[in-house]
Amino acid sequence: MNLKNFHLVFVSLVTLMCGFFIFWGLQRQDRLGIVFMVLGGAGVLVLGVYARIFVVKMKKIKGLVVSAFLLGLVYAPKAMACSSCFSGTGEGSAGQLNGLRWSVVFLLGIVFCILSAFGGFVMFLIRSEKKGAL
Secondary structure (H helix, E strand, O other), X not given: XXXXXXXXHHHHHXXXXXXXXXXXXXXXXXXXXXXXXXXXXXXXXXXXXXXXXXXXXXXXXXXXXHHHHHHHHHHHHHHOOOHHHHHOOOOOOHHHHHHHHHHHHHHHHHHHHHHHHHHHHHHHHHHHHHHOOO
């Protein structure tokens, strides 16, 4: 598998993960559920547009993207959390579970910021190259 194919598989799986966060947010009835829905929706939107642009350039590997998407759908139920973390009815206190959930949101935000900064830098390099500044 070359780097372009791996890239498409990775983007497809991350888009599925964002879709899972939307689904998880819909099941929750609190502010954290809304945060998961917004972050997941933004991720699906941005990654969907990015994948569409990339696939248009790489028409040869559409079947691979569809295969990765279907594979992600098949294995998505196995990625669910255990009942104590998912439903919040485990042995831990509510404060601990709430802190754990907010730490997941924080880490997702950090990853989003880092990837956005990297994407911005790549766009800067592309624009600089077109202007002949580099």
